[in-house]
Amino acid sequence: MNPEAASDATTDPTTDPTTDPTTDIGQTTPEPQPSGEGGDTALPPYDAIVLLSFGGPESPEEVMPFLRRVTGGRGIPDERLEEVAHHYMEFGGRSPINDQCRALQSALHDELRRRGISTPVLWGNRNSEPFLTDVLREAYDGGMRNVVALTTSAYSSYSSCRQYRENIAASLAELAEEGKELHVDKVRQYATHPSFARTNIRLITDAVRAADQPDDSKLRVVFVTHSIPEAMDDTSGPGDGEGNLYEHQHDELAHVALDEIGATLDRDLDGALVYCSRSGPPSQPWLEPDINDHLRSLAEDGVTDVVVAPIGFISDHMEVKFDLDTEAAETAQEVGLRMTRVPTVGIDLEFVSGLVDLVEERAAQARGEQVTMPAWPGEAMPPICRPGCCPNLRTALPAACGSD
Ligand SMILES: CC1=C(CCC(=O)O)c2cc3nc(cc4[nH]c(cc5[nH]c(cc1n2)c(C)c5CCC(=O)O)c(CCC(=O)O)c4C)C(CCC(=O)O)=C3C
Numbered sequence: 001m002n003p004e005a006a007s008d009a010t011t012d013p014t015t016d017p018t019t020d021p022t023t024d025i026g027q028t029t030p031e032p033q034p035s036g037e038g039g040d041t042a043l044p045p046y047d048a049i050v051l052l053s054f055g056g057p058e059s060p061e062e063v064m065p066f067l068r069r070v071t072g073g074r075g076i077p078d079e080r081l082e083e084v085a086h087h088y089m090e091f092g093g094r095s096p097i098n099d100q101c102r103a104l105q106s107a108l109h110d111e112l113r114r115r116g117i118s119t120p121v122l123w124g125n126r127n128s129e130p131f132l133t134d135v136l137r138e139a140y141d142g143g144m145r146n147v148v149a150l151t152t153s154a155y156s157s158y159s160s161c162r163q164y165r166e167n168i169a170a171s172l173a174e175l176a177e178e179g180k181e182l183h184v185d186k187v188r189q190y191a192t193h194p195s196f197a198r199t200n201i202r203l204i205t206d207a208v209r210a211a212d213q214p215d216d217s218k219l220r221v222v223f224v225t226h227s228i229p230e231a232m233d234d235t236s237g238p239g240d241g242e243g244n245l246y247e248h249q250h251d252e253l254a255h256v257a258l259d260e261i262g263a264t265l266d267r268d269l270d271g272a273l274v275y276c277s278r279s280g281p282p283s284q285p286w287l288e289p290d291i292n293d294h295l296r297s298l299a300e301d302g303v304t305d306v307v308v309a310p311i312g313f314i315s316d317h318m319e320v321k322f323d324l325d326t327e328a329a330e331t332a333q334e335v336g337l338r339m340t341r342v343p344t345v346g347i348d349l350e351f352v353s354g355l356v357d358l359v360e361e362r363a364a365q366a367r368g369e370q371v372t373m374p375a376w377p378g379e380a381m382p383p384i385c386r387p388g389c390c391p392n393l394r395t396a397l398p399a400a401c402g403s404d
């Protein structure tokens with residue numbers, strides 16, 4: 001059987017009873033498995049899992065080369081680059097993102113071993129060492145031929161999905177020129193996987209409780225994510241839909257989060273989805289409102305407490321440390337708002353366990369097995385991206401892990 005054709009045969013998530021979202025909220029500790037430590041089961045057909053991330057500088061000398069690599073040919077104004085370089089310099093030239101990837105790599109390793117699976121977890125980046133190409137070359141030299149990639153971006157858009165698929169295709173092409181042929185599959189985008197929603201909702205619920213503002217009209221939940229150009233959002237999604245999937249996935253998560261938190265705490269909470277980290281020329285429209293503008297208008301409306309939930313990010317990297325914990329926190333203080341920042345899902349056990357479920361799901365699909373794809377809120381994203389989804393609006397480049 002052709003495993004690629006079979007792996008598209010998945011259960012319709014809209015009619016599948018296993019997508020029922022209403023159970024298990026707050027369950028954080030996975031059931032202990034009899035297999036315990038060690039692990040002697042493989043994860044066929046895969047020889048390795050590669051955690052694929054954005055990358056970041058680890059010293060002041062690495063900051064400018066990193067930024068040039070990120071923005072190469074993308075029309076980001078020099079002033080914006082200088083400004084972002086300053087953000088990194090304020091943190092000693094070291095982004096926290098690589099350490100967070102090391103921690104996630106290790107947490108994934110632990111969860112796999114707990115399930116008795118011995119498959120190694122590698123880690124490679126798009127914009128800094130360890131570069132994906134080098135990691136895949138090392139994997140090949142170590143005898144590995146079939147790898148599954150798991151990215152650190154949950155949502156659907158060019159920047160958070162297809163661009164990684166282009167990176168994989170470029171690495172595979174480079175290695176093929178060296179005579180090293182590998183196959184790479186990718187775990188589906190997981191913004192709509194229940195473990196991602198449930199972990200976020202539990203963390204936000206805890207933060208609302210801790211904010212200790214019993215007056216519903218004085219507290220707001222501020223959901224925040226990375227802004228992207230409107231044109232990128234307009235074209236985000238599988239290509240057969242209406243676009244705007246990036247914004248829509250965030251909106252849906254924000255809505256179910258408000259409902260669930262309200263039900264858990266018996267409150268009637270209000271909130272909004274806002275954006276941070278805009279770049280690009282001012283003439284180009286990006287998703288709005290900016291979090292800082294939003295905080296100012298909340299203060300004018302008599303709100304006293306904000307719970308800032310960074311649902312767009314999976315770890316406390318620079319966008320969170322600078323744009324939220326530094327800049328937005330300053331704005332909040334300036335306008336007299338008490339601000340609580342919710343932790344990102346990071347290496348929370350429930351989240352990590354969900355990622356390993358997704359890796360196991362992808363392996364089963366690659367073996368041609370029928371699997372259900374749990375999804376909440378919304379629909380499961382396809383494990384093999386469809387032609388033209390989340391397009392590159394600049395240059396058409398080859399992308400791996402798709403049917404195009
Ligand atoms: C959707 C999205 C995510 C996904 C959310 C996620 O995966 O978490 C993400 C993640 C990240 N973005 C990051 C850093 C940067 N992003 C930039 C620029 C841009 N991001 C964009 C979008 C996204 N970016 C876009 C449309 C641009 C414009 C230029 C372009 O089209 O490429 C620039 C250039 C300077 C600037 O203009 O800011 C930098 C330095 C880091 C590393 C942080 C660290 O070092 O800790 C991470 C994880």
Ligand SMILES: [Fe+2]
Pocket residue numbers: 226
């Ligand atoms: Fe970014």
